[in-house]
Amino acid sequence: MPDTPFDSKQRPVWCPGCGDYGIMAALKQAFMSLDLKPHQVVIVSGIGCGSKLPDYVHAYGYMSIHGRPLAVATGVKLANPELTVVAVDGDGDAYGIGGNHLIHTARRNMDITHIVQNNQVYALTKGQFSPTTDTGARTSTSPFGVIEAPIMPLALALAAGAAFVARGVAFDPKGTAGLMTEAIRHPGYALLDVLQPCVSFNKINTYEWYRQRVYKVSDDQRANSHDSGDFYAAMKLAREWGDRIPLGVIYRRTREPYHSALPGLARGPLPARPLDDIGADGFERLLDEYV
Amino acid sequence: MPDTPFDSKQRPVWCPGCGDYGIMAALKQAFMSLDLKPHQVVIVSGIGCGSKLPDYVHAYGYMSIHGRPLAVATGVKLANPELTVVAVDGDGDAYGIGGNHLIHTARRNMDITHIVQNNQVYALTKGQFSPTTDTGARTSTSPFGVIEAPIMPLALALAAGAAFVARGVAFDPKGTAGLMTEAIRHPGYALLDVLQPCVSFNKINTYEWYRQRVYKVSDDQRANSHDSGDFYAAMKLAREWGDRIPLGVIYRRTREPYHSALPGLARGPLPARPLDDIGADGFERLLDEYV
Amino acid sequence: MHTPHTSQASHALPNSHTPASHVPEPDDSMSFECGACPPVRRFDVSMSIGGDAGQGVESAGSIACRALVRAGHFAFGMADYRSRIRGGTNFYQVRASDAPVLCHGDPVHVIATLTRDAALTQLGNLARGGALVCDESISPEDNLRPDIRVLTVPIIKIAENAGGKASMNMAALGAAMGLIGFSIDTLCSAIEQRFARKAESVVHSNVQAAREAHEYVSGRLAAGFPFRLGPVAPPSPSPPSSPSPGRILLSGNEAFCLGAAAGGCRFIAAYPMTPATTILEWMAAHAGDLGIVAVHAEDEIAAACMAVGASLTGARAMTSTSGGGLCLMTEVCGMAGMTEVPLVVVDVQRGGPSTGLPTRTEQSDLLLAFHPSHGDFPHIVIAPGTVQQCFEAGYRAFNLADQYQCPVIVLLDSHVGGSLVTLGRSCLNWNAVARDRGEYLGGHITEADADAETADGAYLRYAITESGISPRAGFGHPGGVHAPSTDEHEEDAHITEESGVRVEMMRKRMRKMETALANDLRGPTTYGDASANVTLLVWGSTLPAACEAAAILSADGIRAKVLHYTDLWPISDKGAPLTLRAMPKPQALMDDSTGPDGSGVLVAVEQNYSGQMSLIHRMVTGRAPDFAVLKYDGRQISPREIADGVREGLHRSRKEGVPDA
Amino acid sequence: MHTPHTSQASHALPNSHTPASHVPEPDDSMSFECGACPPVRRFDVSMSIGGDAGQGVESAGSIACRALVRAGHFAFGMADYRSRIRGGTNFYQVRASDAPVLCHGDPVHVIATLTRDAALTQLGNLARGGALVCDESISPEDNLRPDIRVLTVPIIKIAENAGGKASMNMAALGAAMGLIGFSIDTLCSAIEQRFARKAESVVHSNVQAAREAHEYVSGRLAAGFPFRLGPVAPPSPSPPSSPSPGRILLSGNEAFCLGAAAGGCRFIAAYPMTPATTILEWMAAHAGDLGIVAVHAEDEIAAACMAVGASLTGARAMTSTSGGGLCLMTEVCGMAGMTEVPLVVVDVQRGGPSTGLPTRTEQSDLLLAFHPSHGDFPHIVIAPGTVQQCFEAGYRAFNLADQYQCPVIVLLDSHVGGSLVTLGRSCLNWNAVARDRGEYLGGHITEADADAETADGAYLRYAITESGISPRAGFGHPGGVHAPSTDEHEEDAHITEESGVRVEMMRKRMRKMETALANDLRGPTTYGDASANVTLLVWGSTLPAACEAAAILSADGIRAKVLHYTDLWPISDKGAPLTLRAMPKPQALMDDSTGPDGSGVLVAVEQNYSGQMSLIHRMVTGRAPDFAVLKYDGRQISPREIADGVREGLHRSRKEGVPDA
Numbered sequence A, B: 001m002p003d004t005p006f007d008s009k010q011r012p013v014w015c016p017g018c019g020d021y022g023i024m025a026a027l028k029q030a031f032m033s034l035d036l037k038p039h040q041v042v043i044v045s046g047i048g049c050g051s052k053l054p055d056y057v058h059a060y061g062y063m064s065i066h067g068r069p070l071a072v073a074t075g076v077k078l079a080n081p082e083l084t085v086v087a088v089d090g091d092g093d094a095y096g097i098g099g100n101h102l103i104h105t106a107r108r109n110m111d112i113t114h115i116v117q118n119n120q121v122y123a124l125t126k127g128q129f130s131p132t133t134d135t136g137a138r139t140s141t142s143p144f145g146v147i148e149a150p151i152m153p154l155a156l157a158l159a160a161g162a163a164f165v166a167r168g169v170a171f172d173p174k175g176t177a178g179l180m181t182e183a184i185r186h187p188g189y190a191l192l193d194v195l196q197p198c199v200s201f202n203k204i205n206t207y208e209w210y211r212q213r214v215y216k217v218s219d220d221q222r223a224n225s226h227d228s229g230d231f232y233a234a235m236k237l238a239r240e241w242g243d244r245i246p247l248g249v250i251y252r253r254t255r256e257p258y259h260s261a262l263p264g265l266a267r268g269p270l271p272a273r274p275l276d277d278i279g280a281d282g283f284e285r286l287l288d289e290y291v
Numbered sequence C, D: 001m002h003t004p005h006t007s008q009a010s011h012a013l014p015n016s017h018t019p020a021s022h023v024p025e026p027d028d029s030m031s032f033e034c035g036a037c038p039p040v041r042r043f044d045v046s047m048s049i050g051g052d053a054g055q056g057v058e059s060a061g062s063i064a065c066r067a068l069v070r071a072g073h074f075a076f077g078m079a080d081y082r083s084r085i086r087g088g089t090n091f092y093q094v095r096a097s098d099a100p101v102l103c104h105g106d107p108v109h110v111i112a113t114l115t116r117d118a119a120l121t122q123l124g125n126l127a128r129g130g131a132l133v134c135d136e137s138i139s140p141e142d143n144l145r146p147d148i149r150v151l152t153v154p155i156i157k158i159a160e161n162a163g164g165k166a167s168m169n170m171a172a173l174g175a176a177m178g179l180i181g182f183s184i185d186t187l188c189s190a191i192e193q194r195f196a197r198k199a200e201s202v203v204h205s206n207v208q209a210a211r212e213a214h215e216y217v218s219g220r221l222a223a224g225f226p227f228r229l230g231p232v233a234p235p236s237p238s239p240p241s242s243p244s245p246g247r248i249l250l251s252g253n254e255a256f257c258l259g260a261a262a263g264g265c266r267f268i269a270a271y272p273m274t275p276a277t278t279i280l281e282w283m284a285a286h287a288g289d290l291g292i293v294a295v296h297a298e299d300e301i302a303a304a305c306m307a308v309g310a311s312l313t314g315a316r317a318m319t320s321t322s323g324g325g326l327c328l329m330t331e332v333c334g335m336a337g338m339t340e341v342p343l344v345v346v347d348v349q350r351g352g353p354s355t356g357l358p359t360r361t362e363q364s365d366l367l368l369a370f371h372p373s374h375g376d377f378p379h380i381v382i383a384p385g386t387v388q389q390c391f392e393a394g395y396r397a398f399n400l401a402d403q404y405q406c407p408v409i410v411l412l413d414s415h416v417g418g419s420l421v422t423l424g425r426s427c428l429n430w431n432a433v434a435r436d437r438g439e440y441l442g443g444h445i446t447e448a449d450a451d452a453e454t455a456d457g458a459y460l461r462y463a464i465t466e467s468g469i470s471p472r473a474g475f476g477h478p479g480g481v482h483a484p485s486t487d488e489h490e491e492d493a494h495i496t497e498e499s500g501v502r503v504e505m506m507r508k509r510m511r512k513m514e515t516a517l518a519n520d521l522r523g524p525t526t527y528g529d530a531s532a533n534v535t536l537l538v539w540g541s542t543l544p545a546a547c548e549a550a551a552i553l554s555a556d557g558i559r560a561k562v563l564h565y566t567d568l569w570p571i572s573d574k575g576a577p578l579t580l581r582a583m584p585k586p587q588a589l590m591d592d593s594t595g596p597d598g599s600g601v602l603v604a605v606e607q608n609y610s611g612q613m614s615l616i617h618r619m620v621t622g623r624a625p626d627f628a629v630l631k632y633d634g635r636q637i638s639p640r641e642i643a644d645g646v647r648e649g650l651h652r653s654r655k656e657g658v659p660d661a
């Protein structure tokens, strides 16, 4: 008997202790708290350890190709905006190969909840540095230490126009489930970067490392004064990384989601319309343009 | 007789009045003022109206494919850092299809001067909206008006870690040549967004439109107080768009360029080294790893 | 491995090229456009308007076409322009006849030119006795062919009188149309319609320039000119309801869009790319009235992924691009093939490789489309040969995609995509549009019936079936919850690496192609006399020119037919005509070019360097062409060029013997 | 169109599969690895270690290989793991002999297993009389084949005694090595070396576990076991200077990197992708000592573009990836082809399509590599068949790229790229490494001599030449200033749309491929008796297994040879052996499978669904295989599987007649 309708018979093959378990638990929790049913949800992922998640959740899902889940998710949402569309991918997917889709999905304000399993490493390919790996880290593709500056994903999303930007941590499923719930409720693109310890390939950014640094903006002295609608205050928080790493909703404002402005959706979800709904008369009107 | 050693016999096929003429003139001027010779310069472009520029300049150049000039330029620079490498492309190239390369070239701090011919339109393909087209603009792919928020390229580059960010305008070749000179001198990634009126396909952002709005940060009352090393002040300027559009160096700080930290370049430019410089002994040492 | 194709019909040669003096054979009648077309061609006049880019050459040409159609003619219009906005010489070629014309005329009978450069470039194409229409200021070559009639017309002065040099194109057009005997009033109303949204003064000066130049030429100057339009039956007015006997003028891209819209395509995501951009633009323009979601995406990868997402959710979805964009979509093609998602990709080909000749035409994306991703996966490639076939391809591509749950690549090209042809309105017949969703179970089911929800693993998205096709639930269907993966998967879609499942899944996916070959894919169509000894092996947009060439050759004593492929992959040699199934290679080419029934000379006619179709043809049948007529300078091959190439190839083969491969 | 290939040599069948009892023929000797190998095989033992992912199966296997090589054996090691970090059953297979072994053994003689699942999966592969080594707690099947010897060893207890369950893999390894008669001391020193960088306690517990299990088995339990290692000549110590008579153990990816580095590759930009990642990692690891720029790029498009930029500037530059990455590089391949930039792309293939079977092997990217962009453009595809050929491919790819100024795609696969083979150290011979830059004029010229600067248009980057090859100046060369464009261009590189120039440029670019066929590309190599009637058509990494299969078949009375392609595109049928040039198809397969000289049965042996090479083979030669032995479950085909497949195919053909295509 499954605990939630979202449970799957598939046994995850993540390493014991992997942060991805917590993220999956949080996501199911968020769906439950939003009273969603498996067929109302579509989880689109990329390729990576964490991107196997849709295989382990009983809901509609699609494990696409590396870096492209946001684009696939866009198509799903625009065909049927009544579906709840979640994109789940790794830091390699989202900030590496797929970075351009993030920017454009954000400025388009597609109503997609984007959950990034940010383990600061390419895990499935066994330990290369990722765009969020800290400078200096030695990995198999940076044996002399990373010389790039890491991406600051939240800052990037803000600059690209994202109207909801938040950070969670995999070992706080409850807090993260809350953030997921808010992100799903937010109409428009919502980036939720989730710090996810990878016990096999990231020996720097461990559970301990994260625990020592994270704080919730809502708990924080300074952050109490944090107005999540103030762009520059959010930008400061978004760029905070190192000794202190903020968790929570960093930025939120209201912006009309892309799909609601599309004339093509005025008649409802595309799959609900018959293929011939143009009708013979409509078709003849089209032909009149060529007379 | 050419006026500069950078003049080419090729006659530009840009429309009369196109802003790209001014950008080309400014670029040659910048090369002259830096005392560069044609063989010391490599101009890599994408595909678009403005990307034809290397065909009209007597210098090394490469008209690559749409959206990829930064990546090609990266290869050029890393093979031989003694070359001056300039990437020139359109707003479609740089902020549309090629947006991810911008982010990663910026965070990598590749020593490339990136000049974007920003005409807020896809010109060569005859007038579709671009990532910088203002919301509401009606174009052939937005007949009901653009519903995306435009990219703020300078803000995006800042968030991605760019250490030099500036804006020029095509009809001020002198000022723009000055900015280009500074950008080329800057060691590391330098983004120079140049507003470029397209007389054929952008009937909104005309010469007049730009003239009414642009101001130089150095001339400006407020901007006098602008410290180009202050990230948040720069971010504010970078996001200023509409009634007032700032020109000049928006942000500048010092960061080590990528190539100078690479162990592979310690022995000098790659093409200057003989193919067999590992030597037989070095090779045998390699084989020892497999014994 | 492949099951038989559907059988092939032999069609009469359509639309043969007929010099004005030649009385056409009944055999020349159209057979693959609508039936209502006149069977005999009485006149056939071609003209070319040339000038600098920016001088409005294309608008002059398309106005001419529109006016001709209004007056009851069949018109064909083809642009020839450069990859730049201004500068360089552009041409627009117009062909007019009382019978259907589906390709450009060669030679042309009238050259109307705005610049000396344009004149010089085109003179070689002028028919004996043809005319050059130009301004007084343009001095034609000294050693001009004596047969050429030069009409100097004060084009610049007329334009300036009318309001400015911008109307030079209309003046040249007016003169040319006067020369071939076209009525000025119909021309003027076409000009008015074209500039309807412009200022009154613009309309006026354009109309006046055309009218004055027309008048200038019509009397004495035009007298005795041999290439004139003849009388046509007045076209019946086009009633607003279907099916109507009127005629329409449209391009292949437009016809494809009409077919797609009629077939139920409601989603497009694309990135602009010449010469495919007009497809996205068409869909965007009709987003409101037809209820289409048209997304101008950030790149081609995103565009194709969005189409996959929409398709997963039950919408008929497509993307459009040209070669460079198809490259970027290859990973997505493999994804759709692996996860069995219907995906229509339209590639309007242009001159390659790489950026190549971006505004020109070529048929050189076939070898990429033949295997557009890594690994083995099911997919279909089709290429319509005419504008009418583009309309059919518009809905057929979606039917095939839905039936076989795989990517369907439609290869158009700059030529068929952008050239204007005249069709009977009933050629685009709403009632003939098929809409077959295959084993689609539906998607959006509004009453969210929780009880209908299946347990994990209960719905078998990838059920192993004999046909290879599994019933497909759209995302949102309460009874079909599943999560496809691009990794190998079980019947219930869950990831697996189990050897046995893998093998069964590979076979199931690929079996769909055998089913498609057996049921829905078409073998090549033969046009002309099936017993003709010379077979022109063609695909896509060279069909009309090849048919005209076959008629020219046959009239010349070289009996030729056309074997045209619309369905390019998968193909099979089973059940195909003898020509396809290892057609015996002649030991030597007979002088009269005839041979035993079915054997004979196989000639590849393609617009690319390497004879891409003939490579695939040999891969499947073993039979290589005896020689090839290939063109790859970005200009569409003409009937005359094909006929000349065949003659030359036969001559060479007779001299050198049949080549070894 | 193509000029002749270089002539083909016939090689003796290397490395045939010999059951331990079988006395090998002299014909079985290695001929394509180094000459210094013993000609006769006296023993040939295979074992498989299996367990859950994360239990260290691979490290056990590779330690075994290393130990075997140290002791003077030839070892072959092959992983079989899943696309996940933990979970699922993994195997590592080790084969050992006194003569070279280049592929895995089938059946295996020993299965050492850490889990019941692993045991069950592998039992079918166990030879008659073979042994299953497992913990007491694992109860083998009830109805176990009676010939199987079950050795229950207290693996868990031994590991726990030694320090923890993490050493179970070493305990199992020790037991298996004891069973086949391998010395514990050499094993222990290999374990020590492997864990040298770990804590002392780790080393200790691993060594102890191995030692204790070895001891447990070595006496009574191992007695009479038929599959034991025999004596080998003690290997000579490896002196640090070359050429040395010692032996090395390495994978194809490593050998390729060594070849590339020896050939002067100093630039790689790549994006991680299994199973190609180790190439980027190798280059990154050697960035310091070899002076290599190794960039982990943001994606594959950027990676390929960076390589193009470096190559334009005169560096030998490459990128490495697997199928999905090659998809993303297709637009760049066309760019490099059009602008004539040397570009080496290594595609280490894995199970497709799409994400497919990411950690498994397949040869299914050939049809993509065959035409990896739109339009017609020059490019070369090669695929080494063995680890030693990988080394040669490492520098040869760069030579071809420089000589023909085009993309060179090197197809490795997960199997050859990742499996470990034992080679004579002198097989990787520095002095044999060729470095030919073709018509490269140099790039970086330090004294910036302004006078040497050419005027615009003076240097003809794309000079039309007979060979199609134009002298190429690297960016920075004072005398070569130019700006290539992916648009069509003139000899001086400036953009053009002129028809004549376009045609000449297309011909010039494509002519390079004819030059390459005439001068540098290789026809297929025949291994075995050239007159053998059955020809196994193979490419890439199936070569060793096919050779062993041919020997098995020949010993069985079915005379078979191997026709192996390393150079896959362009290929030509001119000057190729009869088998390649439309080898006559037998009317019926004779019972003794012999036929007239050169004719005979053509069997495609490929690791993909559609027989990709045989499709290309037919495209060029017209000759389709009579049947195919195809494997596409992601596991490498074994000699036995090939031999069985051939037998079965012959049998089927005799019953059903020769298939029609």
Ligand SMILES: Cc1ncc(C[n+]2csc(CCOP(=O)(O)OP(=O)(O)O)c2C)c(N)n1
Pocket (backbone or CB within 6 Å): A047, A048, A049, A050, A051, A065, A066, A089, A090, A091, A092, A093, A094, A117, A119, A121, A122, A123, A124, A125, A130, D271, D272, D273, D274, D300, D324, D325, D328, D355
């Ligand atoms: C086009 C392409 N390039 C590369 C890969 C190989 N690949 C698979 S997962 C991955 C990165 C994984 O990193 P991340 O996205 O951070 O996910 P994680 O495994 O860390 O959860 C890569 C590079 C691929 N599958 N497709």
Ligand SMILES: Cc1ncc(C[n+]2csc(CCOP(=O)(O)OP(=O)(O)O)c2C)c(N)n1
Pocket (backbone or CB within 6 Å): B047, B048, B049, B050, B051, B065, B066, B089, B090, B091, B092, B093, B094, B117, B119, B121, B122, B123, B124, B125, B130, C271, C272, C273, C274, C300, C324, C325, C328, C355
């Ligand atoms: C992969 C690919 N997609 C699309 C195109 C078509 N294309 C050529 S230029 C261009 C956009 C031009 O816009 P921009 O970059 O702003 O340059 P501009 O012409 O405005 O100077 C596009 C989409 C292409 N060449 N390659």
Ligand code: SF4
Pocket (backbone or CB within 6 Å): A013, A014, A015, A017, A018, A019, A020, A049, A050, A119, A123, A124, A197, A198, A199, A200, A201, D085, D086
């Ligand atoms: S490798 Fe890392 S990310 Fe992947 S499953 Fe293991 S712990 Fe999780």
Ligand code: SF4
Pocket (backbone or CB within 6 Å): B013, B014, B015, B017, B018, B019, B020, B049, B050, B119, B123, B124, B197, B198, B199, B200, B201, C085, C086
């Ligand atoms: S179309 Fe616009 S950008 Fe292109 S050349 Fe003309 S004015 Fe310049």
Ligand SMILES: [Mg+2]
Pocket (backbone or CB within 6 Å): A048, A090, A091, A092, A117, A118, A119, A120, A121, A122, A123, A130
């Ligand atoms: Mg990661």
Ligand SMILES: [Mg+2]
Pocket (backbone or CB within 6 Å): B048, B090, B091, B092, B117, B118, B119, B120, B121, B122, B123, B130
């Ligand atoms: Mg632009």
